[in-house]
Amino acid sequence: MASSSKEQLSSPGGILPFLIKYNTVFIFVLLVVFSAFISDVFFTSVNLSNLLKQVSGIGIISIGMLIVILTGGIDLSVGSMIALLAVAFALLVNIFALPLAILMTIAIGFSLGSVSGYLVAYQKMAPFIATLALMTVARGLAFIYSKGSPITFDTYGGLYMSNFANNSFLGIPNIAIVFFIIVILAMIMLRYNVFGRVIIAIGSNEEASRLSGLKVNKYKFLVYAISGALAAIAAIIVASRTNLGSPNMGMAWELDAIAAVVIGGASLSGGRGTAINTLMGVLILGLISNILNLLNVPSYPQQVVKGAIIIFAVLLQRFENK
Amino acid sequence: MQNSTSEYRLEMSGISKRFGVVSVLENVNLKVKHGEIHALLGENGAGKSTLMKILSGVHQKDAGRVVLNGKEIAPKNTHDGQVLGINVVYQELSLVNDLSVAENIYLHKLGASKFWMNWKKINKDAQELIDSLGFKIDATAKVRDLSIVQKQVVEIAKAISEDTEILVLDEPTTVFDPTDTQKLFDNLFKLKERGISIIYISHHLEEIFKIADTVTVLRDGVDTGSIPVKETDTDGVIQLMIGRKLEDLYPERNSTLGGAPIFEVKNLSAKDTLVHDVSFAVRPGEVLGIAGLGGSGRTETAKLIFGADRKKSGQIFLNGEEIATRSPSEAVDHNIGLVSENRKEEGVFLPLSIQKNISVTDFSAISGKFGFINAENESKNVNNLIEKLNIKTPSAEVPVKNLSGGNQQKVALAKWLSIDSKVILIDEPTRGVDVGAKVEIYSLINEVAQNGVGVIVISSDMPEIMGIADRILVMHEGTIYGELSKEEFTEENILRFAIGEPLKK
Ligand SMILES: Nc1ncnc2c1ncn2[C@@H]1O[C@H](COP(=O)(O)OP(=O)(O)OP(=O)(O)O)[C@@H](O)[C@H]1O
Ligand SMILES: [Mg+2]
Numbered sequence: 085m086a087s088s089s090k091e092q093l094s095s096p097g098g099i100l101p102f103l104i105k106y107n108t109v110f111i112f113v114l115l116v117v118f119s120a121f122i123s124d125v126f127f128t129s130v131n132l133s134n135l136l137k138q139v140s141g142i143g144i145i146s147i148g149m150l151i152v153i154l155t156g157g158i159d160l161s162v163g164s165m166i167a168l169l170a171v172a173f174a175l176l177v178n179i180f181a182l183p184l185a186i187l188m189t190i191a192i193g194f195s196l197g198s199v200s201g202y203l204v205a206y207q208k209m210a211p212f213i214a215t216l217a218l219m220t221v222a223r224g225l226a227f228i229y230s231k232g233s234p235i236t237f238d239t240y241g242g243l244y245m246s247n248f249a250n251n252s253f254l255g256i257p258n259i260a261i262v263f264f265i266i267v268i269l270a271m272i273m274l275r276y277n278v279f280g281r282v283i284i285a286i287g288s289n290e291e292a293s294r295l296s297g298l299k300v301n302k303y304k305f306l307v308y309a310i311s312g313a314l315a316a317i318a319a320i321i322v323a324s325r326t327n328l329g330s331p332n333m334g335m336a337w338e339l340d341a342i343a344a345v346v347i348g349g350a351s352l353s354g355g356r357g358t359a360i361n362t363l364m365g366v367l368i369l370g371l372i373s374n375i376l377n378l379l380n381v382p383s384y385p386q387q388v389v390k391g392a393i394i395i396f397a398v399l400l401q402r403f404e405n406k
Numbered sequence: 407m408q409n410s411t412s413e414y415r416l417e418m419s420g421i422s423k424r425f426g427v428v429s430v431l432e433n434v435n436l437k438v439k440h441g442e443i444h445a446l447l448g449e450n451g452a453g454k455s456t457l458m459k460i461l462s463g464v465h466q467k468d469a470g471r472v473v474l475n476g477k478e479i480a481p482k483n484t485h486d487g488q489v490l491g492i493n494v495v496y497q498e499l500s501l502v503n504d505l506s507v508a509e510n511i512y513l514h515k516l517g518a519s520k521f522w523m524n525w526k527k528i529n530k531d532a533q534e535l536i537d538s539l540g541f542k543i544d545a546t547a548k549v550r551d552l553s554i555v556q557k558q559v560v561e562i563a564k565a566i567s568e569d570t571e572i573l574v575l576d577e578p579t580t581v582f583d584p585t586d587t588q589k590l591f592d593n594l595f596k597l598k599e600r601g602i603s604i605i606y607i608s609h610h611l612e613e614i615f616k617i618a619d620t621v622t623v624l625r626d627g628v629d630t631g632s633i634p635v636k637e638t639d640t641d642g643v644i645q646l647m648i649g650r651k652l653e654d655l656y657p658e659r660n661s662t663l664g665g666a667p668i669f670e671v672k673n674l675s676a677k678d679t680l681v682h683d684v685s686f687a688v689r690p691g692e693v694l695g696i697a698g699l700g701g702s703g704r705t706e707t708a709k710l711i712f713g714a715d716r717k718k719s720g721q722i723f724l725n726g727e728e729i730a731t732r733s734p735s736e737a738v739d740h741n742i743g744l745v746s747e748n749r750k751e752e753g754v755f756l757p758l759s760i761q762k763n764i765s766v767t768d769f770s771a772i773s774g775k776f777g778f779i780n781a782e783n784e785s786k787n788v789n790n791l792i793e794k795l796n797i798k799t800p801s802a803e804v805p806v807k808n809l810s811g812g813n814q815q816k817v818a819l820a821k822w823l824s825i826d827s828k829v830i831l832i833d834e835p836t837r838g839v840d841v842g843a844k845v846e847i848y849s850l851i852n853e854v855a856q857n858g859v860g861v862i863v864i865s866s867d868m869p870e871i872m873g874i875a876d877r878i879l880v881m882h883e884g885t886i887y888g889e890l891s892k893e894e895f896t897e898e899n900i901l902r903f904a905i906g907e908p909l910k911k
Contacts (some may be wrong), residue, residue, distance in 0.1 A: 278769045278777035285766055288755045295714055295752050296766045296821070297738025355757055 107400040108348055108364040111393075115368060119375040126378060133252060136260035137325065139370035141166070142340050143263045143363070144318040147270045148311030149341040150362045154274075155307050156287040156354025157211035161200060162315045162341060164222035166334030169193050169319035171226050174235035174242070174329030182241030190316040196222065197312020201305035215308075219338070226331035234330035242327065249324035259321045266314065270359040283307060287354025343390075344369050347397040368393070412476060415440045415603045416461075416572055421470035423456055425808070428800060430456050431627045434470070438572070438620075441601045443594060445614045445635070448624035449647055449840040450812025451798040454607050455497050457624070458574050461605075462494045463487035474571070488514060491571030495561050495578050497607075497811045497838065498750050503550040508532035510549055511564045535563050540589045554581050554748055555700040562590070566597070573597060574605045577811065579613065580837045581747070583700045583866040584901070591617050609812070609840050610867070611640050623647055648842045655841070656873035657849040663689045663876070666726065668860040669742075669829045671711060674720030679706040680884035684720070688829065688860035693851060695875030696864045699904045703884040704864045705747055708831045712744040713737045724828065738767070743822040747833035747864070749811075753818035756807040760799060761788045763806050763817050768825040791820040796846055811838040816847075823850060829860045836870065848874055868897045882906045 119126045126132075145162040152159045169189055176185040196218065203214035237246060249259050274280035282303050285293045294300045323329040348365030350357025372393055376386045416438040423431040431453045438444045448454050459465040461472065463481030472479050474490060481487040487494070501510050508529045532545040541559045549557060558581050565573060575594075579587045594604055594617060606618060614621060615635060622632040623646040630646050644652050667687035675682040681703045688694045698704050709715045711722065713731035722729055724740055731737040734744070746752035755763050765772055765784055772784040788802045795816040799809060806817055815838050822830060835851065836844045851874060855861045865871040871878060872895040879886050880903035888903035899909055 276778050276781075278773050278779065281762065281766065281769070281779070285755055285758065285762070288757045289751075291752050292746075292755055293766070295712075295734050295744060295746055297735045298766065299735050355755075 108361050111397055112364050112368050115371045123378045133257050135370055135374045137257045139366050140259040140263040141318045141322040142337055143366040144266055144314050146341040146344040146362050146366050147266055148314035150345045150357055151307045152311050153345050153350050154283045154287045154354055154357055155304055159311045160215040160338050161218035161222055163334040163337035164219045165315040166319045167226035167331050168222040169316045170323035170329035170333045171230045171235060171331055173320050173323050177237055177242045178239050189320055190313050193316025194309050194313040197309040201308030205301040205304035230331045234328045236328040245324040246327040249321055267359050267363045274359055284355055343394055349401050413439055417473040419471050422468050424468060434629045436622055438603045441598050442619045443598055443604045443606055443617050445618035445621040446605055446607045447621060447647055450843055451810040452624040453627045454624055455576055458576055462492050491569050493565040493570045494574040495565045497576040499557055501549045501557055506546050506548055507543055507560050508545040510560055539593055553701055570602055572603050576607045577838055611643055644841055655845060657852045663691045668725060670723040672721045675718040676710050677716040677718045679715060681706045681710055683885050686879055690858040690860055691855050693855050693861045693863060693875050695871040695878040697871050697878050697900045698881035702881040704881050705833055708744055708833050741828040743827045743830040745819055745822050745832045749815055749818050754806050754814055757805055759803045759805055760817055761802040764788050764791060764821045764824060767821050791824055795820050812840055815839050827859055831862045833864045868900055880904050
């Protein structure tokens, strides 16, 4: 009685539901195959390692963005934080020993994130507003402390870092390894740890979370602080690649991070999303820029293509939710 | 066009529906006459709501025919259904919290009207509609500020309009106290006189015998036929629903009450609600009932104790020691639990799996050092509860939103019953739960009490509260008006206290 096509659609073994379920991976593979066909430079190790280096910074803040978005919030400050923290790191590494400079930068990132976290969790400010304010403040501070121009590393510690940032281990760029480690940590925390359970619960029903006895405010505070700390790690990496910290770094990166998380199938209203899919989202965005660069497409049309892919990816997820 | 030979306004025949691989309805028939009240009964998950959603256009049938006034119909969405005169009060509240009462009532008509809104008229019409139903709600109030009872009234008002032909009410009285329910029935009789056909779903079987003309019972997605209400009784209906006789609805209470109270509140008053000067004590092993009319402050009292609302003054004692519950998490740290009356907004996480819902109250039992979750412990614990509460689901991984209403309620309960509580507050334990499962839940409450827990049960269902409680407190206007011991349990006594009058001598 029931039409057979319907049964096909809903039977777990069919090919279409598989593609819909793993749509992000599907798009990713499609892009890789397409890129390989269209350009013979694509599959060279130089290009691939360049690609990875390019996405690592944005990738790291995307993971921070993911955990904030899982609680139903958003962090618009991360792009500007990269500028401020890159400048801070350049200043610090020129004064203090490298490990100390790294720790201090991360601590500053964590503290700045805590400000957003405090405003959102304890002052009940809308995340969009609180982090928008912080975004402006951070960019302003970056210009103030750098006096408007880039600050170059000029100590041994700085040179060591830029060496690290531009080298590879077993063919994989060091900074990509840092990114992948963060992805794996996030994956473990989200999937197997109470931390992940709680923030997903908060994102899917905040009132029910509160009435289940969860410390909602503490966790909401924490995700912004972590996002700030991750922005610090990203900033150190980005600054080290070019051997300097500039107040112009990370311009509009928060938007790319949001795009990556959304392409990865997370819901902006919270409660849904995974670290692996966000990694896919980051790689998809990186691939698009990479292949368009290889094809010598100028940057304005690139933006149009990027936007179109975002729409396509999100439309595909519609089916998944049906 | 009009098929005058048929005595039925609505004929649904051979309806089948599956979700994925799960078959929910199989070859179901339902025929409803003009101006009749037709009860649709069945256990949790039997497919009642699904059948109604097919009628209204939320879901599409896989097979079968729906004929309305002699014409085959196939609504593709709820708008199609409304145009055909099919209006539904769904089991779950579906109001827009940020809009006013009037805006919600006319929401589905807003798009069709002229460009400019005549707010004055909309507010006036809405107010008249609500007044005519006999309830007191300000039409300009924001829905967010209403009580759950008032929200339900707005849902009902929204479904009644000039051109309603079929009105479906899916468990409309779960949040009502007896006076509200009576008001609803008066309204239904009026609508029936206007020739409107009403399909009425409820797990309160006594309601069926008060209002319905015909009853159809669904069992596991198959209908067991329709019979005139006059020709059956409660036992007969239960037999049809669960396939066997039900011996005792309420379990034997034989727990030994401890001497000293395990839990006590003294002169508790709220900062933001009407609750004031509430004092009572619960002994270990005792089931203490709290009755009262809707709006008398029962839910607010529970939330106050649990730390979800702010206190103005008063003290709380656990095992004789004063404790502070400034937030729910503090209450939970003291092993106090609260099952909320508002399942969808406060009780469950709809998009999350049953497993994640149940585990959320007690991570310490399933996680080790550094908060890593022991998957084996977790699934053992969860599957245990699924079995114990008889939650109807293919697996623990199913999102709660895909469960039937009654099964969602069981998840909301399971989440608190899994932990070692000292005191547990249960606000409306069996809202939307079928008779068979009610028995399970009552004996579970009994079992929890027998383990020495202090159980506080709030219920608007008078037979229920009299059946399970050892003692009943009755609230009136935000405070405890009177106390009834077991020998004094009668509906009349509860109601007298509830409206603020002393007992008859
Ligand atoms: N969207 C959905 N996806 C998958 N399964 C569903 C969906 N909606 C309902 N079901 C399943 O269909 C069955 C029937 O559900 P339905 O809501 O119709 O039951 P019901 O008779 O109304 O029960 P209750 O008395 O508890 O409200 C249940 O087993 C439920 O889990
Ligand atoms: Mg139902």
